[in-house]
Amino acid sequence: MHLALSTMDEFRNLDRDIEGSAKRWKKFVESECPEKEKFPQEWKNKTTLQQLCMMRALRPDRMTYAVRDFVEEKLGTKYIVGRSLDFSTSFEESGPAIPMFFILSPGVDPLKDVERHGKKLGWTFDNKNFHNVSLGQGQEVIAERALDLAAKEGHWVILQNIHLVAKWLSILEKKMEQHSEGSHENFRVFISAEPAPSPEGHIIPQGILENSIKITNEPPTGMHANLHKSLDNFNQDTLEMCARENEFKSILFALCYFHAVVAERRKFGPQGWNRSYPFNTGDLTISVNVLYNYLEANVKVPYDDLRYLFGEIMYGGHITDDWDRRLCRTYLEEFIKPEMMEGEVLLAAGFPLPPNLDYNGYHQYIDDLLPPESPYLYGLHPNAEIGFLTLTSEKLFRTVLEMQPRDSSGREGGGTTREEKVKATLDEVIEKLPEEFNIAELMSKAEERTPYVVVAFQECERMNTLTSEIKRSLKELDLGLKGELTMTSDMESLQNAIFFDQIPDSWSKRAYPSMAGLANWFVDLLNRIKELETWTSDFALPSAVWLAGFFNPQSFLTAIMQSMARRNEWPLDKMCLHCDVTKKSREDCSGPPREGSYIHGLFMEGARWDSQSGIIADARLKELTPTMPVIFIKAIPVDKQDTRNLYPCPVYKTRLRGPTYVWTFNLKTKEKPSKWVLAGVSLLLQI
Secondary structure, rough: OOHHHOOOOOOOOHHHHHHHHHHHHHHHHOOOOOHHHHOOOOHHHHHHHHHHHHHHHHHHHHHHHHHHHHHHHHHHHHOOOEEEOOOOHHHOOOOOOOOOOOOOOOOOOOOHHHHHHHHHHOOOOOOOOEEEEEOOOHHHHHHHHHHHHHHOOOOOEEEEOHHHOOHHHHHHHHHHHOOOOOOOOOOOEEEEEOOOOOOHHHHOOHHHHOOOEEEOOOOOOHHHHHHHHHHOOOOHHHHHHOHHHHHHHHHHHHHHHHHHHHHHHHHHHHOOOOOOOOOOOOHHHHHHHHHHHHHHHEEEEEEOHHHHHHHHHHHHHHOOOOHHHHHHHHHHHEEEEEEHOOOOEEEEEEEEOOOOOOOOHHEEEHHHOOOOHHHHHOOOOOOHHHHHHHHHHHHHHHHHHHOOOOOOOOOOOOEEEHHHHHHHHHHHHHOOOOOOOOOHHHHHOOOOOOOHHHHHHHHHHHHHHHHHHHHHHHHHHHHHHHHHOOOOOOHHHHHHHHOOOOOHHHHOOOOOOOOHHHHHHHHHHHHHHHHHHHHHHHHHOOOOHHHOOOHHHHHHHHHHHHHHHHHHHOOOOEEEEEEOOOOOOOHHHOOOOOOOOEEOOOOEEEEEEEOOOOOOEEOOOOOOEEEOOEEEEEEEEEEHHOOEEEEEEEOOOOOOHHHEEEEEEEOOOOOOHHHHHHHEEEEEEEO
């Protein structure tokens, strides 16, 4: 990217300078917070904006911090500090015609503030002048009754989660309008809803939004703030309420740390959690109630029961992904165990479980002993932060790019119009895309339909579906650009996608998951076609198979089991795959193995493979996804499987993880497998 920058007048010779003073630049680039450092040589005299451009080329992962500093310098500190408003101040601005609208953030319950403030002023459930309706099926009528009564008598009404009742919102808007005049002066309405995930999902009527005071409370960020906030849900009385004081306090503190970890781990994206979950303070407070009841009722601490209740029900109730469930379970196994009573439990490196203290003592312990914020506090490697920050930065700049004006006649920086740029890409794709596979001809060439041959046919058919749609849509757009066809909304979407280097929707629906931009995606597509052409030329299994090149990698792995089941007359349902990481690279494979297959092109995230020792090892700093050697995959009967010293490692198609899951490969480890679970270690087919 810095080469592209060097072609601009302001940055001429930047590339030469970096090569000529490699030592200075290396020191700058490898610094922990380069945005706080001065650029080498005369480059430090560039304007702040020009320095941002260089920073983006050299350290994209630090851009969110660099942009933040830029905003602070140019506009002032108030634009970057997120101070939460005192609720009572906001409340003073509300009235019968001005409701308060809470935009919900994960892990934050703003309605607690409403209840607390109501208590002070005399509006409570017990006084029957405070109504709380959680919207959902059949609750609309109850909400309408509560509003009518409250408007007349001067009560308060909370309407929670109104985004769940889209069809009723127009009625709510009319009701609010109706009650905005002539209602009791003490009448107040408090509404809450989750933010829409996309612009198309905006369903809250404009009338409600325009008339209300909108409040959002961001969750605390960082382990320090989260741990204090978790502890804030309790007080000295809580700590003293259980007869088994030692056990109760230790497990309560471990639960607070667990809660802070699962809530804040979200920021690491898919390496943190495969999916996003709405863990909230209710999960923590109910878990502590359960803990109290179980300790009061049992002579021995039922560690297994407690972990099951917390991990599978209280917190696990939110979790829908099996790998996330394993992660949640592993945290609890590490934090809540009999050893905690001997003072042998480390909640994180350098942070042991505290001794028996009072309430303020625990807060003080966090301030004094919790190590500074880093991925280590969550069991993750520091690389996890680089990956997540780079993705955040890419998202930020993609949003900025999409906000650019879309005037097709306007010339880009390089002097080409938008339409010329699209036309050039369109011509290149059409020219380079090969002919479709002739399935009938291929079928006549295959001597027998082995499981591998069937996979090859399926892949060719899916590739034909994709390439024919690419050609059709591009030819149609070409005619539209020439003015021979009227431009439709589909053609405009295709044009926008090509211009912004994104994969068009109609293509991605027929393709495989990918996080690449259009240019890299197309190069990858041509490689996949080439791989298929080589394989189908004689249907001989390649010496090493590129697993990522398949639309459906599972089908190839299943074919390995099927062919070995047929050869050895084993029942297919009593078999599993055995995974042996070799020391070979792709070039070292001269031919396929006698049974099974060599596969290549996988990457490891969260750790690395140590080829010398043949085990998983800690990742090296800044090596986010090191390449794996060739892996030998064969099928074995389930009862021959050795599960000792193995980490069951999930394999995903992309860094999005979650829905792109392919298989589980058991990898050798000397460390406890739990270490790799917490580090979010997985194998990826694409990066």
